[in-house]
Amino acid sequence: MDLKMPGMDGIQLMDEVHKTAPEMLVIIMTAYATVDTAVKAMKKGAYDYFVKPFNPDDISLTIRKIVDHHKLVRENLFLRKELKKQYKLRDMISKNEKMLEIFDLARTVAKSSSTVLIQGESGTGKELLARAIHDESPRMDAPFITVSCASLTESLLESELFGHEKGAFTGATVLHRGKLELAKDGTLFLDEIGDISLKLQMDLLRVLEEREFRRVGGSELIPINSRIIAATNRDLPAAIAEERFRADLYYRLNVISIHIPPLRERREDIPLLVDHFIEKFNIEMGKEIRGISEGAVRILMGNDWPGNARELRNVIER
Numbered sequence: 001m002d003l004k005m006p007g008m009d010g011i012q013l014m015d016e017v018h019k020t021a022p023e024m025l026v027i028i029m030t031a032y033a034t035v036d037t038a039v040k041a042m043k044k045g046a047y048d049y050f051v052k053p054f055n056p057d058d059i060s061l062t063i064r065k066i067v068d069h070h071k072l073v074r075e076n077l078f079l080r081k082e083l084k085k086q087y088k089l090r091d092m093i094s095k096n097e098k099m100l101e102i103f104d105l106a107r108t109v110a111k112s113s114s115t116v117l118i119q120g121e122s123g124t125g126k127e128l129l130a131r132a133i134h135d136e137s138p139r140m141d142a143p144f145i146t147v148s149c150a151s152l153t154e155s156l157l158e159s160e161l162f163g164h165e166k167g168a169f170t171g172a173t174v175l176h177r178g179k180l181e182l183a184k185d186g187t188l189f190l191d192e193i194g195d196i197s198l199k200l201q202m203d204l205l206r207v208l209e210e211r212e213f214r215r216v217g218g219s220e221l222i223p224i225n226s227r228i229i230a231a232t233n234r235d236l237p238a239a240i241a242e243e244r245f246r247a248d249l250y251y252r253l254n255v256i257s258i259h260i261p262p263l264r265e266r267r268e269d270i271p272l273l274v275d276h277f278i279e280k281f282n283i284e285m286g287k288e289i290r291g292i293s294e295g296a297v298r299i300l301m302g303n304d305w306p307g308n309a310r311e312l313r314n315v316i317e318r
Contacts, residue, residue, distance in 0.1 A: 003030035003037060011037075011044055018045060022288060025066050029054065090132035092125055093276045096266035102129070102258055109256050110136035115208065117193075117253045118231040120260030123310030126231035127191060129260065134187040139227060142186030145179045150192035158200060159216055168217025180213055183226035193253065194234030194245060205249045228253070263305040263312065270301045273309060277316040 003010040014026045028041045031052040038049045048062050087095045089103040109116060110133045118126045127146065134144045152160055163178030179188060196204070207213045208228065212221045230253045239245035263269065274297065278289050292300075305311050 001026060001028060003028055003041070004032055011041055011046075014041075014044060014046060022290065025069065027059075027062060087272065090128070090135050092128050092132055093272055094266065094269045095272055096261070096269050098261055099266060099269070102260065105256075105258060106133050107136055109133055111138070113227050114255045115227070115253055116229045116256045116258065118229065118258045118260065119236070120231075120233065121262045121308055122233050123308030124260040124262060125309055126233075126260060127189065129258065130187070130189045130229040130231060133229060134189075134227075137187070137227070139186050142226075143183055144187050144189065145183040145226075146189045146191060147179050148191050150195040154197045154200060157196065158203070161200075162203070162213055162216055164216035165218040168215070172217070175215075178215065180207065180224055180226070181215075181222060183224070185225050187227045187229055190228065190230040192232055192234075193230040194232035194236055194239060198244075198246065201246045201249045205246065205252060208249075208252045263308045267301050269309075270312065271297050273312055274300065274316060277313050281317055 001010045001013055010028050017024050017026065025047040027048045027050065028046045029050040029052060041049050047066060087093050089106060094100065106129060116133065118129055120126055131144055134140060147160060149157060159176065161178050161180055163176045163181055164172050166172060166175045212223045214221060236245050236250050240247045240250060274292060278291060282289055
């Protein structure tokens with residue numbers, strides 16, 4: 001585009017073009033060349049700057065360079081997408097060796113109906129992994145039901161899990177089907193299983209052993225065919241030693257054990273997660289953030305992230 005045009009100069013037009021097509025490469029040409037305009041054009045993002053009259057061969061050479069550049073960009077994008085596929089498990093992404101082993105184990109476990117216990121600090125992605133196991137399994141079209149065990153009192157959690165009959169207690173004016181029943185042939189995810197009371201631990205143990213349950217206040221035995229995945233950030237063996245968690249329930253839950261390492265032990269994942277979150281929020285918010293600087297990446301990688309990937313996600317969203 002020409003530098004001197006009526007109404008809007010070439011640099012202003014280039015700014016407008018880059019608002020809608022940031023990847024567009026622009027060549028500025030002018031018969032009124034100065035060092036200042038050349039520097040300004042290049043700083044604003046011009047690919048090249050030509051002074052009239054110019055040699056057509058020079059323009060042809062530059063255009064060939066632009067075509068080659070676009071080809072390299074497309075190839076790079078393709079390779080990055082293919083690489084991400086190797087590092088992804090549904091909504092999870094990692095290139096850490098231990099995490100890739102977990103991804104492989106999750107895909108294998110998904111083919112079975114075995115109970116899974118996922119352990120790890122808050123924010124490491126325990127629910128994401130549970131959902132990935134469900135989505136990779138033959139149950140993927142059945143419900144994935146989540147229960148947050150830490151957020152409810154014992155009586156509310158009992159009703160949430162098992163449901164209740166009409167009239168089972170004061171305020172029970174209608175029949176309520178619990179999450180065990182709603183999970184049907186799908187997956188029931190029990191988050192923060194280490195926080196439930198000893199009474200509910202016994203009730204849950206009975207469900208796992210007998211594969212059936214009764215609603216609160218009911219007598220009918222209701223069979224279940226759902227898969228159980230539990231998760232906790234607690235040290236369950238320590239809780240067993242302190243008699244706060246039943247050893248028999250632990251062994252029933254711990255058929256397949258998966259421990260997700262904290263983000264500080266897999267810092268190589270931070271740039272990958274940053275790109276993943278930026279891409280996600282660009283789609284959700286209609287933005288076109290292209291990435292962050294190398295300096296910012298170094299700062300992020302130097303953080304210990306006590307809140308793990310969830311904390312990093314929140315920082316990128318802000």
